[in-house]
Amino acid sequence: MMRTNFTLLTTAAGRKMTKNGLDQLLVRRITNSLPCAQHVMVDYFEGKEEPRTDADWLNAKDYKEIPGPSNFELIRGYFPGGALYKTTIKEMEVHFRKKYGDIIRFNGTVGKTDILFTFNPSDFETVFRNETIWPVRVGFQSLAYYRLEKRPHIFHGIDGLLTSQGRAWGYMRNKVNPVMMKVQNIRPNLPAVDGIAQEFIERLDAILDPHTGRLSTDFSEEAKMWAFETVALVALNTRLGLMSREKSNAMALKLSESIAEFFSLCYYYEVIPPFWRYFETAGFKKLIKAYDSITEITTHYIEKAMEQFDQSAEGKSVLEKLYRIDKNVAVVMAMDMLMAGMDTTSSALISTLYFLSINPEKQEELRKELIALLPEPNMPLTEENTKNMPYLRGCIKETLRFRPIANGNFRIAGRDLVLSGYRVPKGVGVYMATMTLSNSDAYFERSAEFLPERWIKSAKATCPVSQKHNPFVYLPFGFGPRTCIGKRLAEMELETILVRILRNYRVSWVGEKPLEYINNLILQPAGEMSFKFEKL
Numbered sequence: 001m002m003r004t005n006f007t008l009l010t011t012a013a014g015r016k017m018t019k020n021g022l023d024q025l026l027v028r029r030i031t032n033s034l035p036c037a038q039h040v041m042v043d044y045f046e047g048k049e050e051p052r053t054d055a056d057w058l059n060a061k062d063y064k065e066i067p068g069p070s071n072f073e074l075i076r077g078y079f080p081g082g083a084l085y086k087t088t089i090k091e092m093e094v095h096f097r098k099k100y101g102d103i104i105r106f107n108g109t110v111g112k113t114d115i116l117f118t119f120n121p122s123d124f125e126t127v128f129r130n131e132t133i134w135p136v137r138v139g140f141q142s143l144a145y146y147r148l149e150k151r152p153h154i155f156h157g158i159d160g161l162l163t164s165q166g167r168a169w170g171y172m173r174n175k176v177n178p179v180m181m182k183v184q185n186i187r188p189n190l191p192a193v194d195g196i197a198q199e200f201i202e203r204l205d206a207i208l209d210p211h212t213g214r215l216s217t218d219f220s221e222e223a224k225m226w227a228f229e230t231v232a233l234v235a236l237n238t239r240l241g242l243m244s245r246e247k248s249n250a251m252a253l254k255l256s257e258s259i260a261e262f263f264s265l266c267y268y269y270e271v272i273p274p275f276w277r278y279f280e281t282a283g284f285k286k287l288i289k290a291y292d293s294i295t296e297i298t299t300h301y302i303e304k305a306m307e308q309f310d311q312s313a314e315g316k317s318v319l320e321k322l323y324r325i326d327k328n329v330a331v332v333m334a335m336d337m338l339m340a341g342m343d344t345t346s347s348a349l350i351s352t353l354y355f356l357s358i359n360p361e362k363q364e365e366l367r368k369e370l371i372a373l374l375p376e377p378n379m380p381l382t383e384e385n386t387k388n389m390p391y392l393r394g395c396i397k398e399t400l401r402f403r404p405i406a407n408g409n410f411r412i413a414g415r416d417l418v419l420s421g422y423r424v425p426k427g428v429g430v431y432m433a434t435m436t437l438s439n440s441d442a443y444f445e446r447s448a449e450f451l452p453e454r455w456i457k458s459a460k461a462t463c464p465v466s467q468k469h470n471p472f473v474y475l476p477f478g479f480g481p482r483t484c485i486g487k488r489l490a491e492m493e494l495e496t497i498l499v500r501i502l503r504n505y506r507v508s509w510v511g512e513k514p515l516e517y518i519n520n521l522i523l524q525p526a527g528e529m530s531f532k533f534e535k536l
């Protein structure tokens, strides 16, 4: 590893939590696109509760009566020739829902939790409303293993928001929330975030063939570089220079490559049984190498940023604020931001542009709002002029309804719950299939139509479906104390880049096929990015 002076200190909350990997391929396989794994230990929840004796609980049906496939059925289904062989999570959801209904039980093996799939929004509400102060959404086993077991001399028990649970998660989240969840800490980044968006336009101009309107490079790579440059600005207080690839330094490129590698490899090690704990294959070594590289380069950038901190003044940047609260938390949080903030935001950008491209009348409606906002395309975006962008916000929300970043949300039941009329004991994993419901007419009228108006209060008179939905069916950033910590930043980033792109270009989709998606750690646009950009 690269030598660094930076070491993370141990804290009271950084107690080491050894995680048993999930040793059950089938359950992993069926939950494989969740943002989490299911190697859950009920002891993440502290304290004892009295057994429930209320009428709801007593009158509910027995847990064992929840319908679902036997392990044998699962094994048979996933073998070549089986009904589930090579299915996506969406196809798998459809298959089991048709067969078993709106709540389905998948058996765990000895010492492992069962997993329920529910398609009932009142269950979603029950799960979320009964979260404890430390909601459990397990996942990224290989990252937790790396930080806690492989490199304990660097991390000393601090494994970050993405992977930690219980008290350790609560400790970190309490420190980070006041910085990351406050609008007044995120919004001051607007001019710098807008600066990157403007550079992105310069980059598009340079790589665009003015005759065909097509880019000479892959738009999804461009979108990732934009997202990475922007999240690094906040996480590392540093400009990496990725908008001008030729000039950007090798270390910045290496960091973004390592994060892309983490995204492509990590999923596989979530899905397979964790043999990698005992025998490191070449692939797993590659993943560890990516983790090493992310750790080293991030630490290097943070050390450089620290040299610039003005010790006498109040911390201005997000990194500085976090650093003043807790140095170790700042470092691990910066890494988590970089890991969670590239593919998510870039996917949301590509999907929004796609839906606006195939709905040109909505794009024109949006452009009217943007022209009123910025009569000249190069005028700066400010606190003031970005306050009133209801149509743009409606477009982003509508995109995340159609194609959220995750198929569903996941929690370990924090208490004994009654779900769909069944008694569900605390500790069972519950997967809430939000994307299926948010794409269904039963929960969103005219669900197949891209209707940004449905999110706009003032459109109620003209759009009959406006504001008519169950809030638990639409949770693109999750819910409750464990909701996405980057939500405010992601929204600001998306708004800024979309203003800049759509104020500069008319965008259309010239592909013969619709935009494709792959479903690994998250739902990501894939295949050819058939966008055509016409300069306005």
Ligand code: HEM
Pocket: 035, 137, 161, 162, 173, 231, 336, 337, 338, 340, 341, 342, 344, 345, 348, 404, 405, 406, 409, 410, 475, 476, 477, 478, 479, 480, 481, 482, 483, 484, 485, 486, 487, 489, 490
């Ligand atoms: C459009 C962009 C994004 C979407 C749709 C998204 C969505 C999500 C979702 C659904 C979760 C799980 C929440 C839950 O379980 O309740 C999550 C967690 C998380 N996100 Fe995001 N995210 C986005 C961008 C970002 C960005 C830019 C960052 C970095 C600054 C980030 C950092 C995180 C972290 C650290 C967590 C774990 C939080 C915890 O467990 O305490 N996300 N995100």
